[in-house]
Amino acid sequence: MALINFLKPRNQLEEGGRSSAPVQQDEGEPEKNCPNCHKDIPLSRLWANNLVCSCGYHFRMKARQRIKLVADKGSFNEMFSDIVSGNPLDFPGYRDKLETVQTASGEDEAVICGTAAVGGQSCCLFVMESYFMMGSMGSAVGEKIALLFEYAVEHRLPVIGFTVSGGARMQEGLLSLMQMAKTSAAVKRHSDAGLLYISVLTDPTTGGVTASFAMEADIILAEPGATVGFAGARVIEQTTRKTLPKEFQKAEFVLKHGFIDAIAARSEQKKLLTELLKMHDRGEIV
Amino acid sequence: MSMPPYERVKLASDSARPTGLDYIRRIFKGFTELHGDRRFADDPAVVGGIAWLDEKPVTVIAIEKGHTAKDRAYRNFGAPHPEGYRKALRLMKQAEKFGRPVICFIDTSGAYCGIGAEERGQGQAIAENLVEMTTLCVPVISVLIGEGGSGGALALAVADRVWMLQNAVYSVISPEGCASILWKDSSKAESAAASLKLTAEDAKSLGVVEKILSENDIGKKEFYDRIRALLIGELKELSGDMDLIGKRYERFRRIGVTAKVGEQV
Numbered sequence: 001m002a003l004i005n006f007l008k009p010r011n012q013l014e015e016g017g018r019s020s021a022p023v024q025q026d027e028g029e030p031e032k033n034c035p036n037c038h039k040d041i042p043l044s045r046l047w048a049n050n051l052v053c054s055c056g057y058h059f060r061m062k063a064r065q066r067i068k069l070v071a072d073k074g075s076f077n078e079m080f081s082d083i084v085s086g087n088p089l090d091f092p093g094y095r096d097k098l099e100t101v102q103t104a105s106g107e108d109e110a111v112i113c114g115t116a117a118v119g120g121q122s123c124c125l126f127v128m129e130s131y132f133m134m135g136s137m138g139s140a141v142g143e144k145i146a147l148l149f150e151y152a153v154e155h156r157l158p159v160i161g162f163t164v165s166g167g168a169r170m171q172e173g174l175l176s177l178m179q180m181a182k183t184s185a186a187v188k189r190h191s192d193a194g195l196l197y198i199s200v201l202t203d204p205t206t207g208g209v210t211a212s213f214a215m216e217a218d219i220i221l222a223e224p225g226a227t228v229g230f231a232g233a234r235v236i237e238q239t240t241r242k243t244l245p246k247e248f249q250k251a252e253f254v255l256k257h258g259f260i261d262a263i264a265a266r267s268e269q270k271k272l273l274t275e276l277l278k279m280h281d282r283g284e285i286v
Numbered sequence: 287m288s289m290p291p292y293e294r295v296k297l298a299s300d301s302a303r304p305t306g307l308d309y310i311r312r313i314f315k316g317f318t319e320l321h322g323d324r325r326f327a328d329d330p331a332v333v334g335g336i337a338w339l340d341e342k343p344v345t346v347i348a349i350e351k352g353h354t355a356k357d358r359a360y361r362n363f364g365a366p367h368p369e370g371y372r373k374a375l376r377l378m379k380q381a382e383k384f385g386r387p388v389i390c391f392i393d394t395s396g397a398y399c400g401i402g403a404e405e406r407g408q409g410q411a412i413a414e415n416l417v418e419m420t421t422l423c424v425p426v427i428s429v430l431i432g433e434g435g436s437g438g439a440l441a442l443a444v445a446d447r448v449w450m451l452q453n454a455v456y457s458v459i460s461p462e463g464c465a466s467i468l469w470k471d472s473s474k475a476e477s478a479a480a481s482l483k484l485t486a487e488d489a490k491s492l493g494v495v496e497k498i499l500s501e502n503d504i505g506k507k508e509f510y511d512r513i514r515a516l517l518i519g520e521l522k523e524l525s526g527d528m529d530l531i532g533k534r535y536e537r538f539r540r541i542g543v544t545a546k547v548g549e550q551v
Contacts, residue, residue: 081547082546082547083544083545084544084545084546085545086543088492088543089483091481092481093468108547138542139542139543140542140545142542143542143544146539168437168459170464170468170482172458173457173458173481173483173484173492174484174488174494175541175542175543176458177436177440177457177458178440178541178542179541179542180437181416181420181440181443181541182538182539182541184416184417184420184444185420185444185538185539187417188417188418188420189535192421206409207409207437208436208437208458210413211397211412211413211416211437211441212412212416212437213413214409215407215409215410215413215414216414230397230399230403230409230412231397231399231403235399235463236401236404239398239399239400240399240400240401242401244401248401248404253405257405257407259407259410
């Protein structure tokens with residue numbers, strides 16, 4: 001094991017991604033309390049069930065685990081992984097924060113991009129990482145996503161994107177804000193080329209990511225119970241001095257209000273994505 | 287020589303500043319207001335319509351804060367609902383159909399944070415404007431005249447040229463919000479304002495705006511005359527550009543600073 005892994009804070013939920021076989025439950029095995037049904041679930045059972053509780057609650061999942069779940073085995077080819085954040089505004093504490101987060105998450109940035117096969121269908125795939133500054137979008141995230149859509153246009157590929165984000169990254173100020181316009185422009189070019197883009201909104205998808213590429217897909221899916229919104233619930237409560245309904249900004253609420261196409265449980269996502277990709281396959285020679 | 291950033295933030299939101307409608311009335315002739323998003327409602331926080339500029343029709347859109355207490359409440363203090371952004375987009379599409387340039391005046395602390403706004407897709411409304419504005423076939427000039435509050439401001443600023451008043455601010459988050467999230471202390475707003483690089487000079491050096499407009503004569507006839515002349519001149523240049531959309535793409539595409547793995551910036 002590399003030294004860096006010793007330094008990483010232990011994240012129990014993360015470990016499932018490393019072991020593909022369901023683990024036998026041992027006596028005294030660590031358990032995780034489900035925030036929905038409040039039952040303690042043995043970690044082995046959670047891992048075996050892709051971090052979904054038997055009550056249906058979807059725990060957050062690391063980006064690389066998700067790639068394993070969705071992409072055909074060995075098909076994912078990562079791209080643009082050398083692009084990372086600088087500290088263009090010289091924002092206090094940002095460089096240290098980045099280093100800490102890089103060590104803790106094992107990722108260099110808040111999004112992983114590449115090409116993959118999903119159910120035998122070629123596509124571009126991006127997956128945001130909640131364990132990296134809550135998937136916040138700075139210049140590097142915007143650049144990688146824009147590059148991926150440009151690559152997809154050039155190679156006439158559909159794009160599948162899993163979003164999770166607290167919004168634009170404050171530490172890069174206006175440059176982060178501008179990534180909303182940059183990514184939107186790239187999505188539009190891809191769309192105008194007649195290509196398919198499917199977004200899957202996972203918990204939480206908020207702020208500048210909701211207000212840009214998360215909501216710009218041809219087909220928008222969401223995981224059950226995922227928080228999907230623009231403004232943070234606390235800010236809304238403070239602004240309006242109203243108590244928010246319990247289901248406010250949950251995927252089910254957003255579906256009811258007409259802003260997403262469907263809710264897809266983790267166990268069904270690959271099948272659904274494969275089917276949708278097939279329905280849009282025009283048999284183009286690439 | 288220059289004012290501290292947090293002073294700018296306060297000045298940018300000063301209620302004595304000219305508002306969107308002041309610019310519309312003083313720069314253009316014969317403003318005809320057009321209401322409604324054709325989907326749900328008319329949002330008074332966004333004003334739009336057709337007016338004459340140099341004897342040519344243009345579409346003008348402004349986020350309006352209002353001056354009097356009553357008017358400010360009516361305008362929701364310049365915080366648009368999704369309907370405001372959808373009205374703006376409807377008018378931009380109308381401008382595209384009839385080959386009119388679009389001029390936007392932006393002044394908002396941000397898109398409204400409310401239950402109805404979320405229910406009716408505030409994020410989706412902003413996203414749709416960003417997407418559609420990137421390929422609008424007519425010239426678009428956006429002027430930040432006061433507060434440029436995050437996505438709520440950007441939703442009218444995916445333009446060929448973005449200008450800023452000298453004391454306007456443009457930021458991804460309010461200094462108070464930034465301080466409270468990062469340092470759990472909203473009283474550190476002053477240092478957050480400095481760190482966020484939200485002044486007109488900052489925005490220009492980051493490549494986010496092209497021009498800073500002097501406020502020495504703000505509110506006077508000369509002030510509006512000067513902006514009118516600048517708009518006329520710029521529109522002449524943009525109207526002859528056969529690669530408007532390609533250049534607009536590049537304008538936003540190049541913004542951002544990244545590093546390579548293992549490299550210090």
